[in-house]
Amino acid sequence: MRPAYHYLDTGDLDGYGSLLHAGALGADLECPPVPGARHDITRIVADGDCAVAMGRLAPQQWEFVDVFTLSAEGMLRACRRYYGGPPRPALSGR
Numbered sequence: 001m002r003p004a005y006h007y008l009d010t011g012d013l014d015g016y017g018s019l020l021h022a023g024a025l026g027a028d029l030e031c032p033p034v035p036g037a038r039h040d041i042t043r044i045v046a047d048g049d050c051a052v053a054m055g056r057l058a059p060q061q062w063e064f065v066d067v068f069t070l071s072a073e074g075m076l077r078a079c080r081r082y083y084g085g086p087p088r089p090a091l092s093g094r
Helices: 002-010 013-017
Strands: 038-047 050-058 062-070 076-083
Touching (some): 002 013, 002 038
């Protein structure tokens, strides 16, 4: 997982492509490079053919969760990205 983010952060799309399964389709890979951004990964959780990476894009400070589907060989088959909403106000008086 971490090499994928390194390749995206450095703009090395050939390197990123080397991690993709041969059957991966562009439409299935919704983890796009964000120009000028760096992925700060806070947690990776994996089970079977699924892996989830949580983190923040810097300097934009956008929180994200990427959900990956992996091939039997561990290559990236699909990815879907979810962004966090606006910061929530702190709870007070509780």
